[in-house]
Amino acid sequence: MGGQIWHALKGMLLILASIGLAGCRTTSVPGPESATTTPTPEPLVFTYPGEDWGYPSPFARDPRGPGYVRMSLLFDTLTWKDESGVVPWLAESWEMSEDGKTWTFDLRRDVRWHDGQPFTAEDVAFTFAYIREHASEISWSGEIAKVERAEAIDEHTARLTLSDPIAGPHSNLFGSVPIIPKHLWEGIEDPVKYLAPEALVGTGPFTLDTYSKEEGLYIYQKNTAFWGGAVAVDTLVFPKVQDTAVALQAGKTDMASFSGNEITVVKQIEPDPGYAVLPGPSFWVLQVILNTKRAPFDELALRQAVAHAVDRQRIVDQVTQGGAVVANLGIVSPSTEWANPNLPGYAHDPDKAKQILQEAGLENQAVTIIQSGWDREAELIQADLEAVGLQVTVKSADRATVDGLLKEGRFDMAISGHGGIANPSTLRTPAWPATTYENATYDALFAAQSVEMDKPARRAQVWELQAILAKELPVLALYHPLMWVVYEADAGITPFYTAEGIAGGIPIELNKLIFLER
Amino acid sequence: MGTKAIQTLLTLLTLVSLNFFLPRLMPGDPLSYLDNNDPGTDSAMLLTEEMRSQLLAYYGLDRPLGEQYLRYLGGLLRGDMGWSIYYNAPVWNVLWGRLKWTLLLVGTATAIYVTLGSVLGAFSAWKRGTPADAGLLVATFALGSWPSFFLAMLLVIAFGLHWQLFPVGGARSPYLLDASRWEKARDVAYHMVLPVAALVLTQFSGVYMLMRNAMLGVLGEDYIRTAYGKGAPERRVLFQHALPNALLPVVTMIAMRLGFVLMGSMFVEVVFAYPGMGTMIREACMARDYPMLQGAFLITMLFIMACNLAADLLYGFLDPRVGPSGAREVRSA
Numbered sequence: 125m126g127g128q129i130w131h132a133l134k135g136m137l138l139i140l141a142s143i144g145l146a147g148c149r150t151t152s153v154p155g156p157e158s159a160t161t162t163p164t165p166e167p168l169v170f171t172y173p174g175e176d177w178g179y180p181s182p183f184a185r186d187p188r189g190p191g192y193v194r195m196s197l198l199f200d201t202l203t204w205k206d207e208s209g210v211v212p213w214l215a216e217s218w219e220m221s222e223d224g225k226t227w228t229f230d231l232r233r234d235v236r237w238h239d240g241q242p243f244t245a246e247d248v249a250f251t252f253a254y255i256r257e258h259a260s261e262i263s264w265s266g267e268i269a270k271v272e273r274a275e276a277i278d279e280h281t282a283r284l285t286l287s288d289p290i291a292g293p294h295s296n297l298f299g300s301v302p303i304i305p306k307h308l309w310e311g312i313e314d315p316v317k318y319l320a321p322e323a324l325v326g327t328g329p330f331t332l333d334t335y336s337k338e339e340g341l342y343i344y345q346k347n348t349a350f351w352g353g354a355v356a357v358d359t360l361v362f363p364k365v366q367d368t369a370v371a372l373q374a375g376k377t378d379m380a381s382f383s384g385n386e387i388t389v390v391k392q393i394e395p396d397p398g399y400a401v402l403p404g405p406s407f408w409v410l411q412v413i414l415n416t417k418r419a420p421f422d423e424l425a426l427r428q429a430v431a432h433a434v435d436r437q438r439i440v441d442q443v444t445q446g447g448a449v450v451a452n453l454g455i456v457s458p459s460t461e462w463a464n465p466n467l468p469g470y471a472h473d474p475d476k477a478k479q480i481l482q483e484a485g486l487e488n489q490a491v492t493i494i495q496s497g498w499d500r501e502a503e504l505i506q507a508d509l510e511a512v513g514l515q516v517t518v519k520s521a522d523r524a525t526v527d528g529l530l531k532e533g534r535f536d537m538a539i540s541g542h543g544g545i546a547n548p549s550t551l552r553t554p555a556w557p558a559t560t561y562e563n564a565t566y567d568a569l570f571a572a573q574s575v576e577m578d579k580p581a582r583r584a585q586v587w588e589l590q591a592i593l594a595k596e597l598p599v600l601a602l603y604h605p606l607m608w609v610v611y612e613a614d615a616g617i618t619p620f621y622t623a624e625g626i627a628g629g630i631p632i633e634l635n636k637l638i639f640l641e642r
Numbered sequence: 643m644g645t646k647a648i649q650t651l652l653t654l655l656t657l658v659s660l661n662f663f664l665p666r667l668m669p670g671d672p673l674s675y676l677d678n679n680d681p682g683t684d685s686a687m688l689l690t691e692e693m694r695s696q697l698l699a700y701y702g703l704d705r706p707l708g709e710q711y712l713r714y715l716g717g718l719l720r721g722d723m724g725w726s727i728y729y730n731a732p733v734w735n736v737l738w739g740r741l742k743w744t745l746l747l748v749g750t751a752t753a754i755y756v757t758l759g760s761v762l763g764a765f766s767a768w769k770r771g772t773p774a775d776a777g778l779l780v781a782t783f784a785l786g787s788w789p790s791f792f793l794a795m796l797l798v799i800a801f802g803l804h805w806q807l808f809p810v811g812g813a814r815s816p817y818l819l820d821a822s823r824w825e826k827a828r829d830v831a832y833h834m835v836l837p838v839a840a841l842v843l844t845q846f847s848g849v850y851m852l853m854r855n856a857m858l859g860v861l862g863e864d865y866i867r868t869a870y871g872k873g874a875p876e877r878r879v880l881f882q883h884a885l886p887n888a889l890l891p892v893v894t895m896i897a898m899r900l901g902f903v904l905m906g907s908m909f910v911e912v913v914f915a916y917p918g919m920g921t922m923i924r925e926a927c928m929a930r931d932y933p934m935l936q937g938a939f940l941i942t943m944l945f946i947m948a949c950n951l952a953a954d955l956l957y958g959f960l961d962p963r964v965g966p967s968g969a970r971e972v973r974s975a
Contacts, residue, residue, distance in 0.1 A: 316730060
């Protein structure tokens with residue numbers, strides 16, 4: 125009988141194998157070499173795992189970071205950032221009027237669009253006017269609303285007039301608005317639904333060769349006429365992979381990024397001399413939002429007791445395996461100069477937490493935690509809070525559900541995370557909803573720092589904002605996950621992390637500068 | 643015939659309405675994905691309340707639900723399935739982009755497992771009680787009880803990683819840009835081997851079991867004895883007398899199953915990062931992309947209804963006792 129089973133299995137395996145071998149023999153090495161007709165010089169193909177982040181036009185792309193990055197390979201901005209800060213890009217230099225409201229840009233003269241047309245100040249003026257006009261259809265930097273007038277002074281000089289001063293080239297505005305060609309976009313009514321190939325004509329170092337939405341596949345070819353020097357990579361491929369670590373080790377991708385508890389993967393690959401590891405900053409925060417607008421967390425004492433009760437270091441050690449750092453209670457990334465280093469620490473101290481609760485008469489409070497995907501963190505927090513006498517219920521749901529409850533303010537405690545924390549503007553965003561905390565002093569201070577032109581003065585205000593947060597605790601920041609880029613040492617590309625993130629603070633190592641010969 | 647048409651129309655309208663209202667009953671809205679991000683996929687621009695309401699207005703989501711519903715029905719009548727918010731593309735374009743891969747993958751797998759299941763099931767029944775039958779039965783039970791995603795993962799680990807015989811995921815190689823049509827087709831087939839194997843191995847037991855049971859039932863019938871009695875050779879009894887009769891329940895089952903084919907391969911698609919319908923529906927659901935969900939459910943629904951209709955018609959064809967009008971009676975019995 126056993127022999128019969130084996131026979132049946134063998135039969136099935138043979139059928140499968142025969143199907144398999146037919147394909148296997150022919151395309152087992154689907155490398156770039158087999159696809160090209162001219163073997164010398166061998167084109168450099170660089171591969172990075174990804175997924176679908178939308179059609180990479182400035183308006184149709186996915187509004188989140190990776191969507192921006194895919195678009196930024198095709199389009200250029202007035203300024204850009206490298207590893208140490210802002211660098212001139214389409215604008216060679218700029219001048220600000222005394223009141224900080226008028227900005228004049230001297231543009232590069234040698235720039236051409238992918239279709240060969242010359243790039244001029246008309247394009248810059250058109251871009252800002254066009255984006256303002258279509259602000260209702262696209263999610264864009266809020267600062268675009270400050271642009272009152274955009275004009276071309278001469279062929280290579282553009283001027284922007286703002287309603288309020290902005291914090292200079294450090295603002296997201298000049299460094300994140302992609303300049304689009306007037307001759308192609310003029311007359312396009314709905315930019316979001318404009319998906320023609322012309323919607324991808326930019327001035328950037330690459331052109332798009334292939335995009336497959338369902339496969340999440342992007343293939344870029346280098347722009348041989350790029351104004352900013354030679355492009356080091358001939359073909360740039362973003363294939364979709366199911367497991368990044370597997371794809372990297374199987375040689376299917378040249379570079380991949382990891383974060384948080386993926387530190388175990390990084391440690392496993394690190395000893396291999398074929399790979400190099402670039403440790404990154406932390407531009408992301410996981411936090412517990414405490415709803416100060418309803419009982420029981422309207423009590424400051426309860427919020428402070430929670431801060432003492434929760435062992436944040438244990439969460440870092442056990443959940444992230446050490447792949448994170450305990451968070452700055454002022455939320456702003458500790459990798460930047462904006463983070464206030466002198467905040468109260470709320471050391472893990474269950475006895476003190478109990479004492480605070482007792483003094484405030486808040487023992488045995490029943491609280492609920494809502495969360496999506498942070499089960500381990502929720503478990504540990506629940507245990508910590510129960511140890512000081514609170515009654516804790518954890519409710520898990522999918523992300524949109526938790527998000528809906530957050531927006532409506534229907535929760536006690538919510539575990540939630542967000543990025544953008546390299547930039548002080550993170551201190552007042554919808555990611556940390558206005559529905560849960562109100563403080564007029566805080567809001568006034570936030571408004572003041574966003575127009576402060578003097579950096580040390582602005583930093584002082586930003587530090588003050590964080591001091592208020594750490595004292596009032598409308599949110600308990602848990603940890604900042606760390607990031608790593610692992611790349612093939614001989615791939616010819618050396619990645620770096622952009623100072624304060626790409627454009628408005630995107631913590632991705634795919635800055636287009638790494639693909640240029642600098 | 644008139645009542646049947648009205649029935650079908652009413653069914654359609656009910657289902658379309660459910661498709662419209664059910665996704666909207668979930669908490670959250672289609673914009674929630676925008677300002678909610680993972681470490682490493684951070685948003686460059688966060689939504690202010692003002693931008694939010696502007697976007698809601700842009701997608702018409704600020705209008706009364708009744709108006710949205712009528713607009714949706716009006717669009718459907720004009721053949722317009724709407725615009726996907728999450729994918730930012732016409733719903734039909736996204737659907738077709740996914741549908742073709744799922745149809746290819748599941749179509750191939752279904753053809754293989756139906757053939758394999760029917761042949762082996764018939765063979766097993768024919769050889770009932772022998773070691774061959776017992777062996778097949780045990781092996782089928784063993785394979786059929788594996789969750790498809792688990793088997794898929796094992797296949798990835800063994801053939802994709804360890805022996806590196808097949809790709810670990812995707813539907814085609816991203817590099818074959820200048821390859822010939824033939825090379826591209828071979829590449830697609832090569833990528834299909836493991837997911838098809840996972841589907842076949844986990845799905846074929848159902849067909850096998852049903853075929854074996856149906857065949858066992860048929861083999862006990864009088865007309866089989868009669869066939870033997872008039873001296874028909876064994877092969878002929880099997881293929882001309884027993885098999886067509888045993889196929890009846892199998893055809894019904896296959897038609898019913900085909901209806902769920904569009905959604906059913908989701909787990910396997912996810913494991914192999916295959917760009918099919920299953921992964922898309924999951925994403926659209928997480929993103930609360932109402933127009934996309936409406937479109938996906940509509941297509942699935944039409945597909946299921948078409949398959950049921952096909953089963954009705956095929957049944958009448960395979961079994962002359964059941965006329966086209968009698969089909970309903972038999973199925974409801």
